[in-house]
C-alpha cells in the first residue's frame with residue numbers, strides 16, 4: 001500500500017515534470033525559431049540593400065560617357081577605369097558590343113580578345129529587353145570562378161543597345177556575403193542562399209556552389225517547403241538525419257532564398273541542461289514527498305494494519321473473531337465491525353454448509369446405490385461408500401482419478417457415448433445386466449448433467465442402483481399377471497379393475513366376446529365410456545359403496561348381442577394396508593340361465609306334482625292378490641273348498657295308485673269346469689280349492705258349485721273300470737267393497753261350508769251362510 005502511494009507520488013512528479021519540460025521546450029522552440037527568422041529577415045534585407053546599391057551604381061555608369069561616345073569602346077574603357085567605386089563593388093566589370101565582343105574591362109590583366117558574350121543568357125536577355133538584370137549563378141569564362149552577373153545596357157542615340165556592361169560578383173571571394181555569415185545561428189549553424197529554383201549561390205561548402213541543393217541524395221522536408229514558396233521557420237531532419245531549425249526568407253530583388261540552419265542539439269543545449277536540472281530537482285522532490293507520504297500513510301494505516309494482522313490470524317485459524325471489533329468510532333472501526341459481522345455470518349454459513357455436506361454424505365453413503373460426481377475431465381470428485389460394498393472399490397482412492405484409471409479403458413469405452421451425451425447436457429437412463437464381483441446384477445444407471453446458470457455443463461452426477469430384486473419381483477409379477485390374465489381371459493365373466501378416477505386399468509378377454517372391445521383398448525378408458533352414460537349412472541352408487549370399502553353385489557339387466565340378459569356384478573375393494581381403497585375389482589357374470597332355472601324352480605314349488613295344478617303356496621299367493629284386487633275394484637269373488645267323498649275307501653279298496661289316478665282325473669275335471677282365469681289348486685290329500693274372481697252374485701257362485709258337483713258325478717275310469725266319484729263343495733263369497741275378511745278367515749268360511757255339505761250327505765254344495 002505504502003509502496004503504491006510512493007509510486008503514485010513519483011509518477012505524478014515525473015509526469016508533471018515531463019509536461020512542464022514539454023511546454024517549456026515548445027515555447028523555447030518558438031522563441032528560437034522566431035529569433036532565427038528575425039535575424040534571417042535582417043540578413044535578407046541587407047542582401048537586398050547591397051544588390052540595390054550595386055544595381056544603382058551600375059545603372060549610373062552610362063551617364064558618365066561623354067556625349068556621342070556611346071559608340072566608342074575606348075571611352076567605355078576609360079569610364080570603367082575612372083570609377084574606382086565600381087571596382088570596389090564588383091569582382092570585375094566588362095563591356096560587350098552588340099555582337100558580344102568584349103570591348104572594355106575593369107581588370108585589364110584578364111582581357112582576352114576571344115571572350116564572346118553571345119549566347120550568354122544574361123547578354124541575350126539584356127539586348128532583348130534593353131534593361132539591366134541579375135543573372136543566375138554561372139561559371140565565369142574570364143576567371144573560371146562562380147559568379148553572378150549584374151548587367152546594364154548602354155543605349156545609342158536611336159535608343160538601341162550599343163553596349164552591355166556586365167558586372168560580376170565572385171561568389172567565393174567576394175565579401176558580398178561576409179556580413180551574412182556573421183549572422184549565422186550558434187556555433188555549428190550556417191547561412192546559405194539559393195535561387196528560387198534551388199541553385200546554391202552562397203553556402204559554407206564551396207564545392208556545392210552553382211549546384212542544385214537537391215543534388216545530394218536524400219530528402220529534406222524544409223527544403224521542399226522553401227522551394228514551394230514557404231517563408232518562416234520550421235523544424236526538419238536534413239539528408240544526414242540530423243534535426244535542425246530551418247528559416248527561409250525570399251529576397252525582394254531577385255527572389256533568391258536566404259536560409260539558415262540551426263542544429264537542434266545546439267539550439268536546445270540550454271533546454272537539455274534545464275531538463276537535467278529539472279529531473280534532478282523533481283527526483284529530490286519526489287523522494288522527499290514519497291518519504292513524507294510514507295510516514296503519513298504509515299501512521300494513518302497503522303490501525304488498518306492491525307486489523308489486517310487480526311484478519312490474517314483468523315484466516316490461519318487462530319484467535320477470536322471478537323478481536324475484529326474495536327472501540328474506534330471512525331471508518332476503520334466500522335470496517336472492523338463489518339469484518340466481524342461478515343466473519344460471523346460466514347462462520348454460520350460455513351457451519352450450515354458443513355452440516356449440509358455431512359447430511360449429503362450421510363444420505364449418499366447410506367443409499368443403496370452408487371453415487372458419484374464426475375467433472376468435465378472425467379475425474380471422480382465425489383464417491384459414496386456403496387462403491388466399496390457393490391464393486392469392492394475404495395471410494396476415497398477413486399477421487400481425482402479418471403473412469404479409465406479406476407475401471408479400465410474397456411469400461412470407459414462401453415460408457416463413452418452415454419458420458420458424451422451427459423456432457424452435452426442430456427439425461428441418460430439405462431438398465432442393464434452386469435457381472436459384479438461374481439454376481440449377475442441388474443443395475444439401473446442414471447447420468448444427470450450438472451449445469452451452471454449459463455447452461456454450461458460442469459460435470460455430471462452418476463447414480464447406479466442394484467435393482468436385481470425389484471426386477472425379479474417385476475418378472476414374477478409379470479408372470480403372475482400373465483397367469484391372471486390367462487385365467488381371467490378364460491372366465492365366462494367380465495373381469496375388470498377400476499381406479500379411483502373411474503378409469504379402467506384392466507379388462508379381460510370377455511370384453512371382446514361380450515362387447516366387441518379389445519382388452520388392451522380399455523386401459524385408462526373411463527368406465528362411463530365403456531358402459532354408456534345411463535348404465536354408468538345406475539352403477540355409480542354401487543361403485544361408490546365399493547370405494548368406501550364395502551363388498552358389493554347387485555343384479556342388473558343389459559342387452560348382450562341383442563338379448564336382454566340378467567347380469568350380476570360384484571365389486572371387491574382393493575384395500576391397501578392402511579385401509580384406503582386403491583381401486584375396485586369388478587366381476588360381472590351372465591346370470592340369465594341361472595335366473596331361468598331359478599324361475600323354473602320357483603314355478604315348480606307352486607305346482608302340485610301329482611295333478612300338475614297349483615299347490616297350496618300358489619293358491620295362497622293368488623288368493624292374496626285376488627282379494628287385494630277385489631278390494632281395490634270393490635267387486636265380489638268366491639272361494640270353493642272341495643273334498644272327494646270317501647276317498648279313503650277308494651284308496652283302501654283299489655290301492656294308493658288308483659287313488660292317485662282319481663286325484664288326477666278329479667283335478668282335470670275341475671280345471672275343465674272353470675274359467676281360465678279361475679285358479680284350481682290342490683291343498684293336500686283329496687282337498688282342492690277354486691278361486692273365482694269377479695263373481696258378483698251369490699247365485700252365480702252357486703251355479704259354479706253345482707256345475708262342479710255335476711261334472712264329478714260322471715263316472716271315472718280307474719284301472720280300466722268305471723267308478724262313481726262324488727265331491728262335496730263349500731262355497732264362501734268375499735265382497736271387496738264391504739268385507740274386511742282375512743285370507744284365513746275366508747278359507748275357514750269355505751271350509752265350514754264344506755263340512756256343512758259333508759254333513760248334508762255329501763255330493764252337494766253349501767254356500768257360506770254369511771253370503772246368503
Ligand SMILES: Nc1nc2c(ncn2[C@@H]2O[C@H](COP(=O)(O)OP(=O)(O)OP(=O)(O)O)[C@@H](O)[C@H]2O)c(=O)[nH]1
Pocket residue numbers: 643644645646647648649651655656657658659660663684685686758
Ligand atoms: N291315493 C292317495 N291317497 C291319499 C293321498 N293323500 C291322502 N290320501 C288318503 O286320502 C284319504 C283321505 O280321507 P279323508 O278325507 O280323511 O276321509 P274320506 O274317506 O274322504 O271321508 P270323507 O272326507 O268324510 O268323505 C286318507 O286315507 C289318505 O290316506 C294321495 O296322495 N293319494
